[in-house]
Amino acid sequence: MHSKPLKLLWSSAIVLSLFSAPAIAQNATQVLEILESIVDCTSCLAALGSLQAIAQSGDDVFVNDLVAVCDAAHLDDPDVCSGNMMRSGPIIAHDLRSINTTGQTAGRLCDALFGFCASKTPNPFTVPLPSPVASISPPRTPTRRATPFQVVHISDVHIDRNYTIGAEANCTKTICCRNFADEAGKPITEPAQPFGNPKCDSPPSLSDSMLEAVNKVNAKFVIFTGDVVAHDNWLTTQSEVTEDIEDFNSDMLSRIKTQIFPGFGNHDVTPVNAFPRNTTTTANVQWVFDIESAGWKHWIGGAASQQVDHISGSFAAPVPDTDLIILSINTQYWYKQNFWLYDSDTFQPDPNGILAFMVEQLQAAETAGKKVWIIGHIPLGKSDTMEDQSNYYDQILQRYKDTIVGQFFGHSHKDQFEIAYSDYSNQIAANAVGVGLICPALTPTSGNPAFKVYDVDPDTYGLMNIRVIFANLTDPTFQENPTWGLYYDAREVYGSLVGLPPTSELTPAFWHNLTEVFAANNSAFQLFNTFISRGGDVTPCDDTDGCRNTTICDMRAFRSQNNCDVDSGSFSLSRRNAGGSQRREASECEGVGIRDIFAEIQDELRN
DSSP: OOSSOHHHHSOHHHHHHHHHOTTOOTTHHHHHHHHHHOSSHHHHHHHHHHHHHHHTTOHHHHHHHHHHHHHHHTSSOHHHHHHHHHHHHHHHHHHHHHSOTTSHHHHHHHHHHHSOSOOSOOOOOOOOOOOOSSOOOOOOOOSSOOOOEEEEEEOOOOBOTTOOTTSBSSOSSSSOSSOOGGGTTOOOSSBOOTTOOTTSOBOHHHHHHHHHHHHHTOOSEEEEOSOOBOSOTTTOOHHHHHHHHHHHHHHHHHHOOSEEEEOOOTTSSSSTTOOOOTTOSSOOOHHHHHHHHHHHHHHHOHHHHHHHHHTTTOEEEEOTTSSEEEEEOOGGGGBTTOGGGGSOSSOOSSGGGHHHHHHHHHHHHHHHTOEEEEEOSSOTTSTTBOHHHHHHHHHHHHHTTTTEEEEEEOSSOSOEEEEEESOTTSOOGGGEEEEEEEOOOSSGGGSSOEEEEEEEOTTTOOEEEEEEEEEOTTSTTTTTSOOEEEEEEHHHHTHHHHTOOTTOOOOHHHHHHHHHHHHHOHHHHHHHHHHHTTTSSOOOOSSGGGHHHHHHHHHTOSSGGGOOOOOOOGGGGEEEOTTSOEEEOOOTTTOSOHHHHHHHHHHHHHO
């Protein structure tokens, strides 16, 4: 344990609250000492051993102790403390009872909860891959291009069905604009407006406005890469999630008059992120697969809807009148914040057979001479993606690089891209073999609401152009009726920077060449940095602390072991602002979860 007495590290008010509250569990002070002790990987593993002893007393004891510590800290509202701990706490207690707290799984749980013991080295595993039946030539550039068709990409809508016009928009919780019980009777300082606020998730009115704008594009089809449910992680229930996703399916069906290919997000379940593997016998989320199997059948057909039910939310479906297949994969089985991934010490390279399903569908497409677009929620290069499965996905990509002609994701809420290379040690344009395109979000919490429109070559199914369509939150008429218009045209803005020929697609090599421009031209990079949030929530990023270099490194990492994100412990996730109060820097997608609460408590202990 830390050598300094706990009460010297924490404020007297918090200590008084901790020891005077009658409902505080007996082990609460022990939990505080455990959290205080975590400063590196070794101490984190030791702490898991101590937490395991508490978890052995049962879920109720474990959760009550966590709630008591969170409440005593006064860093989050009581309902946020209890709601988050009651939902994620039992999963973590189950994990601790199921694993050796000195093994690899324990190290990964430390990474997920506290940011220590992270490893960029995946477990060695070779994905079983069929050899090509015949030699496949790389796609050739057509001498003449046919007129492209349009595809719309939407993501991370995060619709708050409890959004209330006139409610407090400047509240103390992760999302506002609701009539929270603990705010009843308080004066309203910033009333919620009809079409949204940067501190609030999307009201249904904003979602409806976007869907109507999407329909006006007259696209051949639409892809949706997940996250329907709002960021009220501490309040979600199965009935709420069910209602939210069914309502959004109905909204899309009634407002978009073309085919839609959807996918699951990490928020489209409760507790948030909680997709247990088939090897977990104490829980399952078949209910959500059943709902979407029925809800998506209208668009993807009977065979694909059965795959949703039986392949844990993944499916493959053809685009009518084309040689293109949409392969939608549930990436949440590769997500570090899915705490069900830490309940066994047995190495599981392919949870729920998602990778095997990918290989099966890609091989069928290759044999039939088809091309494939992969859609999913969490990009493979992000630091919150498991290095193992990201590496194994890359093996599949390398094998089927001439069949996979598009990869599309969401999750970060940002307008970004990640490049895959045949040789990551030699990142040059000639070695760029794929690119993951990341869609900005609808929710105003991450900037101006937006979606993407792709111009697609009807022969190769490669992208000729990308246009970002947005609604400006600061427009004087936004709260009356949002106006959706062009934010930028990628070919026009970026093509001129790299000298893109007029008939060339936006190939992986194009995106690599763009990163070279960003490395040499700070003005061009700052343009990209502004585009990330559609100009709505621009975070400074320059050569201070290596931000620009790290961002470019991450652009060149569609494999998470190659990104340049360094996690130095969960207490680094929060910091004090100039006024001395806590300011959370949690993931825009994740919202406040148990890791963020631990981070705040640890930060308070150390300051």
